[in-house]
Amino acid sequence: MVLKTFGWSFGITAVGLAFAALFWGWEGFAVVAILSVLEISLSFDNAVVNAGVLKKLNAFWQKIFLTIGILIAVFGMRLVFPVVIVAVTAKIGPIEAVQLALDSPNKYEQLVTDAHPAIAAFGGMFLLMIFLDFIFEEREYKWLAWLERPLAKLGKVDMLSVCIALIVLMITATTFAVEAHQHGGAHADKSATVLLSGVAGLITYLLVGGLSSHFENRLEEEEEREQEAEEEAKREGKDPSLVGMAGKAAFFMFLYLEVLDASFSFDGVIGAFAITNHIFWMALGLGIGAMYVRSLTVYLVRQGTLEDYVYLEHGAHYAIGALAVILLVTIKIQINEVITGLIGVVLIAASFWSSVRRNRAVEAAKASGGKESAEQTEVGNKA
Numbered sequence: 001m002v003l004k005t006f007g008w009s010f011g012i013t014a015v016g017l018a019f020a021a022l023f024w025g026w027e028g029f030a031v032v033a034i035l036s037v038l039e040i041s042l043s044f045d046n047a048v049v050n051a052g053v054l055k056k057l058n059a060f061w062q063k064i065f066l067t068i069g070i071l072i073a074v075f076g077m078r079l080v081f082p083v084v085i086v087a088v089t090a091k092i093g094p095i096e097a098v099q100l101a102l103d104s105p106n107k108y109e110q111l112v113t114d115a116h117p118a119i120a121a122f123g124g125m126f127l128l129m130i131f132l133d134f135i136f137e138e139r140e141y142k143w144l145a146w147l148e149r150p151l152a153k154l155g156k157v158d159m160l161s162v163c164i165a166l167i168v169l170m171i172t173a174t175t176f177a178v179e180a181h182q183h184g185g186a187h188a189d190k191s192a193t194v195l196l197s198g199v200a201g202l203i204t205y206l207l208v209g210g211l212s213s214h215f216e217n218r219l220e221e222e223e224e225r226e227q228e229a230e231e232e233a234k235r236e237g238k239d240p241s242l243v244g245m246a247g248k249a250a251f252f253m254f255l256y257l258e259v260l261d262a263s264f265s266f267d268g269v270i271g272a273f274a275i276t277n278h279i280f281w282m283a284l285g286l287g288i289g290a291m292y293v294r295s296l297t298v299y300l301v302r303q304g305t306l307e308d309y310v311y312l313e314h315g316a317h318y319a320i321g322a323l324a325v326i327l328l329v330t331i332k333i334q335i336n337e338v339i340t341g342l343i344g345v346v347l348i349a350a351s352f353w354s355s356v357r358r359n360r361a362v363e364a365a366k367a368s369g370g371k372e373s374a375e376q377t378e379v380g381n382k383a
Contacts, residue, residue, distance in 0.1 A: 057253055310358065
């Protein structure tokens with residue numbers, strides 16, 4: 001199972017590292033390896049959240065996401081995205097931006113660093129909305145019950161997450177953005193840029209998330225009527241099909257996943273510039289890391305890990321919340337990418353361990369107290 005799921009990732013890792021060593025020596029090999037580890041650590045929570053959404057799609061759309069989707073993630077976000085940033089910021093064409101990255105890597109890094117406030121505001125608001133909508137929703141299982149129970153009650157207030165996100169954006173724009181970090185240690189007032197980019201991130205989340213939720217709910221409603229439709233079709237000699245409806249729902253869920261992938265990629269792309277200015281080293285290292293995100297997503301879906309470890313999704317969303325805050329803070333203050341990655345890893349590891357302990361408690365209750373005791377333990381976990 002491991003080899004089947006991670007086989008492509010292992011193979012691309014070997015080829016990528018060998019390519020780096022062959023053309024750029026041990027220095028290129030080391031930098032690409034470091035970038036791969038950085039991307040995996042920053043994107044593990046991405047795989048967990050992806051799996052939670054991906055399991056709702058049928059086999060066809062899962063395959064689309066894991067093939068076409070990975071091409072977009074690797075080539076779009078890890079290679080094209082930095083070039084687009086430079087092109088938009090410097091008001092030059094994409095080809096000129098690539099030429100700039102090859103001929104003047106220091107200038108390329110400067111332009112990307114100066115664009116960081118806009119990137120951080122957009123990605124930070126998008127990720128913050130994901131976290132807020134999760135934490136304000138009533139859920140069957142509660143990991144940190146002392147925190148999640150009262151927040152779930154507050155979540156009954158309409159548009160509370162949007163209000164909080166806008167308040168956070170205004171505070172960010174009037175504090176961190178006033179003296180935003182720029183290339184060379186300089187600072188500049190990026191309040192208007194941060195405000196505009198943050199609103200764009202919020203709109204993107206509401207638009208894509210709203211459309212995907214709408215079609216997902218419509219699909220669930222149709223599926224509830226499926227049995228009756230099948231019985232009626234048999235009587236009339238017809239075969240009812242929900243392909244069109246499933247296609248619409250899956251398309252918007254796919255779009256949501258791609259935007260989610262893009263938001264998770266922001267921090268990794270920007271963090272890569274702290275290690276190297278070499279665009280091809282970045283593409284190799286971040287591309288290898290993206291492949292492991294794909295493999296982890298597949299593993300979580302096929303193994304049913306989210307069902308077995310009920311708190312894992314909680315840990316991933318807490319990591320998303322932490323990443324959103326970190327992105328907004330880095331508008332003014334530089335934070336080491338290792339710290340960013342470790343925060344997510346620690347939160348997910350803690351939720352995984354809590355899930356393991358919960359599973360052991362349920363199994364122990366079944367063994368010692370029988371079915372009734374196990375059910376009581378299960379109820380306690382849900383409460």
